[in-house]
Amino acid sequence: MAFPRRTDTSSHAQWWRNIDHVALTGIGILMALGYVLMLAASPAVAHRIGASRNMFIFKQVAFLTIAAVIVIVTSRLSIRAMQKLAVIGGVIALAATFMTLVHGMEIKGARRWIALPLMSVQPSEFLKPCFALLTGWLLSLRGKIRLRNGWRFPGRALSCLVFLLIVALLQAQPDIGMLSVITMVFVTQLFIDGLPIAFFVTLIAGMISAFGLAYLTFDHVRSRVQRFLHPDVGDHYQIDTSLRAFGNGGLLGRGPGEGRVKDLLPDAHADFVFAVAGEEYGFLMCLFIICVFVMLLLCTLRRLLHEKDPFVILAAGGLITGFGLQAFINMGSSLHLIPTKGMTLPFISYGGSSAFSIALTMGMVLALTKHRVKPGLFSPKAAPTDIPLSNRLFAPSSTDKD
Template sequence: MRSEMSRINAGAIARWWRNLDRVTLSCVGILIGLGYILMLAASPAVASRIGASRDMFIFKQVAFLTLAGLIVLITSTLSRSAVRNLAIFGGIIALGATAMTLVHGMEIKGARRWISLPLMSVQPSEFLKPCFAVVTAWLLASRRRIVLRGNIAFPGMLLAFIGFGAILALLKSQPDIGMLSVITMVFMTQLFVDGLRLYWVTLCVASMVGAFGMAYIAFPHVRSRVQRFLHPDVGDHYQIDTALRAFGNGGLTGRGPGEGRVKDMLPDAHADFVFAVAGEEYGLLLCVGIIVVFGTIVIRTLLKAMREDDPFIIIATSGLVTGFGLQAFVNMGSTLHLIPTKGMTLPFISYGGSSAMSVALTMGMVLALTRHQVGPSKVVQAANAPLHPTTFQDAPLIEGRRS
């Protein structure tokens, strides 16, 4: 009896499972599992400190991560054209919602980035990252495939820059320099992969350096963070010093589950500094393991992109995984004081509904785009095809065995 998941089963679920990158999906599952574990460790102390129920963050994050897992699975089943359409419509909605934050958004620490909903607050700019990466890839790839009347090439590059300019203006107005930096790096990476000439790449890098200098002058919170990073004797270093002490306390194997102390002292132990909680309670081994999981996702996706022939797939997956990897690097790097601090979550591990769902959308799109596109007819034909006639009839006879 043939199993439903056998190689000759032409069912939709079986085809999806056979053609999916199961290693990347397993890594996503590991990160979601670590998110549950570290939220159990970090959030009760934070909730008690603000006067809320000890289980408030846990229950919310369980719901967020469950929804995130469903988003990954559902999005990974989409066709490549469906991923493109989802990114276009999702990008339009996210762009409009981001613009709405400037008028009706919640102001937290001087920034308007969130829209208040009955059960949670949403940061629309989080969803701009995956949608922008896919739409940009489609625009850049289309300029080679679509020719308008009069043999005029489709202005994909121009439209991509217009979209980036709109996002730049909105994020600067919130302000959200960290998100803008990540989206800029994603855009520059996609332009480079698309074949941008070296002198244009140099000009783009110089422009980014100039923009950072302008942000340093224009935004006091950016200047404060940079100065605190460069000059340890300037400003308040409480959170960084506490996080570094937590890594030292954890050592190689950690103090043990629930035995950490950093979560009792850090206001953002469940969010921006959850990596420090992992280091103190589970030690260097778990921290290295987390880095390996993130690295596996990034490197494996890039290797798959290198084997693709479709420019849309190559550019889209490169942009998606660049944003994913940069977000992880910024969180872990700032916790370890390798870069200036920036309020950015660790994908699937830090607390946050908007972050969990946007990262889930990112990884679902990556899995969908890197999935082998095999139609059901081909599977059936391969299963029912007779053996090639040369298999036995034309095989060389062994001398002495001819009848």
């Protein structure tokens, strides 16, 4: 790869100089691990269902290639383009999620997918990044816009309305796991936005009550919690097999292709791919994967420490929270640290919807955390599209007098 010269002022050169190289490298590492672990886990799964041995491998190569393009393209967007994407993407994701209730595929009692010619799509996966971006913008406008009567822009109220709409849609599918992730993203953004502690404690209490209600209402939620708390209740085949895989792997693993968990678990290429990594490559590989995720979280937070734009802080904070929480849920489920939940490991597990939505998420994070150099002697003048839309709309004009 040819790196741009320091005197190069093209858009590509500016993107390369301002992007978070550590985060970009971490994303590349996760995608590479996705290729490697798919080679290990998917042939046995394909053979078990009577498909071509390399079917999952070829499809995942295509998925990750498209995901890489999504990351690069999205990371080049300006702040104004991100705000447009928040509205347009949010509306499309909401409409598609609603369509699952009408024309969606029903799998294991849930309607979460829309069938397409080459793949099935889970629209709620794309709802996560668009929701974080949209609520981040609405909350940021609250501090920038003053209405004529002296009131602030009702950013929190509008964000809550959007959240409640999503709650209704995901509860109807039902998809309690996705709803839990989106709820934590929203709570994190409200905390960053400075929600009074009394309201924040009330919100946490409401979340606990909602979980208790889900436990009483949904049989599959109650079953998973009971199996987690009581080892002698229900079927523990998948989690027992997963834990046995980690034990078999030891420190350095059994070696590439020598694992046995992929022959026994139906979701070895998706929900339990972390167990495949533990058995074939050992504890050190699992620790390395965890370190890559932690590195992505920390380098994003480090960039946000020096950021002053509320939209960037709120949106990127919500996006990285959803990303980190999804990784924790997948790995924690595989290790029996939390009740099992069918959620993919970002960039590593098989799945087109997951790969594309995570690519969109991290592309947004890279776009938001880019260095934005003010115009000076050695930097080109900032284009109007690099100025946040809220600032351009409500900043005083050049003709205003002091």
